[in-house]
Amino acid sequence: xxxxxxxxxxxxxxxxxxxxxxxxxxxxxxxxxxxxxxxxxxxxxxxxxxxxxxxxxxxxxxxxxxxxxxxxxxxxxxxxxxxxxxxxxxxxxxxxxxxxxxxxxxxxxxxxxxxxxxxxxxxxxxxxxxxxxxxxxxxxxxxxxxxxxxxxxxxxxxxxxx
Amino acid sequence: xxxxxxxxxxxxxxxxxxxxxxxxxxxxxxxxxxxxxxxxxxxxxxxxxxxxxxxxxxxxxxxxxxxxxxxxxxxxxxxxxxxxxxxxxxxxxxxxxxxxxxxxxxxxxxxxxxxxxxxxxxxxxxxxxxxxxxxxxxxxxxxxxxxxxxxxxxxxxxxxxx
DNA sequence: AAAATAAAGATATTTAATATCCTTAATAGA
DNA sequence: TCTATTAAGGATATTAAATATCTTTATTTT
Ligand code: FES
Ligand code: FES
Numbered sequence: 278x279x280x281x282x283x284x285x286x287x288x289x290x291x292x293x294x295x296x297x298x299x300x301x302x303x304x305x306x307x308x309x310x311x312x313x314x315x316x317x318x319x320x321x322x323x324x325x326x327x328x329x330x331x332x333x334x335x336x337x338x339x340x341x342x343x344x345x346x347x348x349x350x351x352x353x354x355x356x357x358x359x360x361x362x363x364x365x366x367x368x369x370x371x372x373x374x375x376x377x378x379x380x381x382x383x384x385x386x387x388x389x390x391x392x393x394x395x396x397x398x399x400x401x402x403x404x405x406x407x408x409x410x411x412x413x414x415x416x417x418x419x420x421x422x423x424x425x426x427x428x429x430x431x432x433x434x435x436x437x438x439x
Numbered sequence: 440x441x442x443x444x445x446x447x448x449x450x451x452x453x454x455x456x457x458x459x460x461x462x463x464x465x466x467x468x469x470x471x472x473x474x475x476x477x478x479x480x481x482x483x484x485x486x487x488x489x490x491x492x493x494x495x496x497x498x499x500x501x502x503x504x505x506x507x508x509x510x511x512x513x514x515x516x517x518x519x520x521x522x523x524x525x526x527x528x529x530x531x532x533x534x535x536x537x538x539x540x541x542x543x544x545x546x547x548x549x550x551x552x553x554x555x556x557x558x559x560x561x562x563x564x565x566x567x568x569x570x571x572x573x574x575x576x577x578x579x580x581x582x583x584x585x586x587x588x589x590x591x592x593x594x595x596x597x598x599x600x601x
Numbered sequence: 602a603a604a605a606t607a608a609a610g611a612t613a614t615t616t617a618a619t620a621t622c623c624t625t626a627a628t629a630g631a
Numbered sequence: 632t633c634t635a636t637t638a639a640g641g642a643t644a645t646t647a648a649a650t651a652t653c654t655t656t657a658t659t660t661t
Contacts, residue, residue, distance in 0.1 A: 313537025337659025375475025378591040390579040402564035417552040499628025
């Protein structure tokens with residue numbers, strides 16, 4: 278079980294969009310070039326973010342994407358779920374129902390204890406992702422990345438932002 | 440991202456093995472029949488448990504599997520990792536290295552901040568799984584499952600245990 | 602009017618999950 | 632000793648998901 282690489286792409290794209298001045302847009306082309314990603318396929322990830330309502334889009338020349346919310350209002354979970362979907366990572370196929378000893382009309386009252394534990398773990402994962410905001414990420418990146426690289430990256434982006 | 444169905448199978452099989460009297464073994468055939476699973480494929484999941492050292496095996500007629508540890512010594516994480524592997528659910532492809540603004544000789548000192556958060560969430564998931572023992576599961580199942588079904592299931596198992 | 606863009610659908614391609622089959626070695630029981 | 636049964640592991644097939652590309656359409660800026 279491995280998350281789609283689109284998760285990494287979407288998170289990095291949102292980190293870039295978080296630094297975009299108000300009212301400006303950045304195109305798929307620029308985001309793909311900046312991260313070295315296939316433009317057409319990255320587009321699918323950005324469409325997911327758009328459908329989830331986390332980015333606004335603009336058509337035509339100088340169009341592209343900008344965040345629909347402030348970085349403090351967006352969490353890792355929002356972004357991960359936008360591209361991975363909201364369904365749980367553990368699916369119970371109810372194999373307990375195949376128990377040959379079961380009375381024929383028997384029906385479970387509650388989800389299987391195995392599934393409940395797996396779902397609690399899934400929820401712990403989501404809770405952690407929910408606790409980190411996009412603004413937290415940007416703060417960390419600002420510390421991690423050398424100031425000159427940070428600066429030149431934003432200049433690169435602004436040159437291409439419509 | 441969805442866990443393999445083998446995870447559900449392995450957890451349920453371990454729950455059954457946990458109730459097996461000392462020194463007795465239960466075959467793949469019996470476990471597959473009890474859970475309504477394909478015998479040959481279930482065998483792969485049980486082999487994973489065997490390779491991880493969580494079950495002992497016995498060959499020949501009346502052979503099969505038994506737990507290699509007490510139910511209190513086995514956690515959900517042990518079983519999940521045995522079949523899913525221990526590698527993290529988020530893989531960083533280091534797309535930050537494609538930043539066109541980067542100096543040519545530039546090399547990161549630490550993992551990307553994005554990956555660190557994703558790995559913390561992965562660890563939160565594992566920590567939750569680590570906190571639940573197989574013995575806890577058996578206790579819960581004993582409460583959930585009607586006493587007569589619980590009893591007849593174990594009789595079914597004992598009839599087939601070598 | 603022309604160029605650039607997001608959106609969405611169609612379609613490959615590649616990889617992982619699921620499943621079956623077969624052979625081998627070990628072992629219990631007749 | 633012989634036979635049936637079992638786990639282990641390798642080979643292979645099938646199915647589903649992830650990855651990737653291409654095309655068309657509607658929109659918008661210049
Ligand atoms: S029946 Fe699905 S987890 Fe127990
Ligand atoms: S480069 Fe991989 S998560 Fe940032």
